[in-house]
Amino acid sequence: MSVRVYTSSKSYRAGQFFGGLIVSLIIIAVASLLPLLPWYKLNPVLDFIGLHPWLNAFLKAFVVVNFVALHVLFLIWLERKFAGWMQARLGPKHVGWQGLGQTLADAIKLFLKEDIVPAKADRQLFAIAPFLSFMPTLLTFMVLPFSAAWIAYDYDLGALFVVAVSTNVALGVLAAGWGANNKYSILGGARAVAQLLSYEIPMVMMILAVVTLSDTMSMKQIVLRQAHMWNIVAYWPVMIPAFLIFLTCALAELNRTPFDLPEAESELVSGFHTEYSGMRFAFFYLAEFANNFFSAGFAVTLFFGGWYGPILPPVVWFTLKTLILICVMMWIRWTLPRLRIDQVMGFCWKVLVPISLVIYCITALIALK
């Protein structure tokens, strides 16, 4: 009888890691070439559109929505590939090159699936919940500055707008948990709302710290102030802890491990989206990953100098930084176990809120000076 010989798993994993790195680098290289294309030939068209407010708005919305949708396709692939690399397996491999088409295939499958609504569900609430949780996420992309020019709407109160809008995600989650009329979903929804609202506080505090230092709420202006030095470097004694708190809160807002209690698979059987299938489920996924991209992008805007960077075009720099931050989030997700609900809440109220208050006071003093 033959024995299967296992070669050293370490070299195998290293091979996977570097293979993945090369794949990512190729993608980034291709992305960085895009701005070199002769886009200026479109200028007359863009001028024409710019003169028509309705057309302008429509086009911007079109670009944002499609960007989000396409990016989510890529992000889901990246998440699965990343999980594969971390877990000593290959991840998606069969649909398209390196499995890049896997998410598309999954999305098509989900859209073709029967839309099941449980008999005792609150139909309206159940139907509207996925969109309730997707809409705020989509709206936040409106003020995300990919570069000085690539921002859908440079709102004066951009940071405030983000805070105000993104909180509404909780509404969608609660609606999903309640509407499905499933006890697991209700527990998941209740957990989600408690967690989202609690972690909003230190998060807002950290946004406020940056806003105080930058003296503006406009997302574009916040980045422009970092033209010479990133916030996290310029004010490192306060900004490094501020960034860490922001990252922690972002993980909690995104329901990612170690804060994935609302959709804890092993306890609540996916929590608030237990009963969802097909397209509605896909929308929850879309919202989650879009939110993931936005949170990382927001962190880049606040702490890592947005689009600024040498050689490469600004949009690429922004995307690159965001992707790195997303990879850090994925790294955390696939490493850590899950906390318990009382520990999550205790951590927020007993640790994060006091620390963030102190940090905010210090930044206020710096700003005063």
Add this chain to the structure above:
Amino acid sequence: MPTPEAISKLQQLFSETQLKVDWAVKDLILDVECDTFKKLCLFLRRNTDFDCDFLADITSWDTGESFPLWYRFHSMSLNHTVIVRTNVPRDNPIIASVTDIWPGADWLERECFDMYGIDFEGHPFQGDLAQMRILMPKDWDGFPFRKDYEPVFSGDPLHGPQERN
């Protein structure tokens, strides 16, 4: 193995008990009538020479005339095993429960009831058929491990072997 003094004391107190030692595994085997069974259990648990604080197993089987019961006790401190055997008659299978001495006897006794219909007097669920059933469905008729048990086939494969209401 308990000391000879302890065993002779046990014999004095329970003169009707038959003692046997299984030398292969050095186990003390006690055959006892079912009305003195509970007293013997209490003695084994409380007496420091026996100190049987660990109930390892309860089981029963069907000989055709009676249901012998087989209890295996272990002493953590003295590291010996005591086996207590008793017999309950087939027409009135009832014996005292030991759940108040060893709480772990709960499910083991329920299993004996489930399979052989032996009633355990003093068990928390005694007399409550639906609560006593543990492996079989609550509404099951009969005790499947008895040798004379005949399953009634309902003819409906989805419904299981037994007629249900």
Add this chain to the structure above:
Amino acid sequence: MPLTSTEISSPGMTINMGPQHPSTHGVLRLLVELDGEVVHSCRPVIGYLHRGLEKMFEARPYRQCIPFTDRLDYLAALNNNLAISQAVERVGNIAVPDRAQYIRVMLCEMNRIASHLVFIGTYATDIGATTVFLYAFRDREKMLDLLEMMTGARLTYNWIRPGGVPTDLPEGFEKAVRSVFEELKVTLDENNRLLTGNRIFRVRTEGIGVISKEHAIAWGATGPVIRGSGVPYDIRKIAPYEVYDRLDFDVPVFDQGDCMARYLVRIEEIRQSMRIVEQCFKDMPEGEIMTKMPKIFRPPAGQAYSRTESPRGELSFFMVSDGSLNPVRVHVRAPSFIHLSMLPDLLKGVKVADVIAILGSLDTVLGEVDR
């Protein structure tokens, strides 16, 4: 109809965990009454996997009972094979050759490693760390390959027989085992760093589901559960069977009695099992591997029981013979069955997430519970 607010806030919200639930490890059903996130009471409902194996044993000759035991604790099938073989050997007064005993012990320990690796993986998943699951299963895969090399099967081995073992060690087995153990020692430390030292894993398991020493003894807990509560109760030491009295190994005991202690006991047991297997290779004598057994096996009338230490605890087969071809009664003392009966007591007043953590730390296998 949607639920009304009073239905939710009332303490009587009952959650039906299982029989189809990702974390009940089989078809266990837990009727959990919740007050918010806190468990009021819990009632395990078992019997979904009840196949009446004990009754089926009664209709079969002794040797044909062995394949059924694979289906009891399917994560450690060899340990079940060993337990029933011992019971048959005791009831029929059969002596087993030395070499066969060593092979048995070795394989059972390897199966114990495989079983504990499944525990590490599934427990990590229960707590939420999905990556460890795949690491543990990758290691288990290697163990299964070794067992496949030896027995020809990967899960239901049906391999240890009354009177010995059917085949001798295959060529190159020792080398293969050693190379797998070398890797396992490394990856076990890696997993340990990833999980045991993890702050989140520790707050989730330390002080959760505490079973006191007295409680564990009174409820009849065995195996890693009772050793995690500070009782050095290991059948391999207190009533050595096969060749365990000739082998040098430690019984890991932790006093805390919480989920973490039970987890640590199992981690340490993997190391001890590797030690045992390595010693077996060194000490194993040459010779017969199977006693001459009569073609038609009729043991004398009597009763006998075996006590073995399975990965889950004290696994004991009780056998009654009346001198005929088939046993009159075979009873399985399944450790998981006893451990599950402790659950209602353990789960009072804990959070929902702890239900999973505690249930997972008991490491029950439902095939064994329901039989």
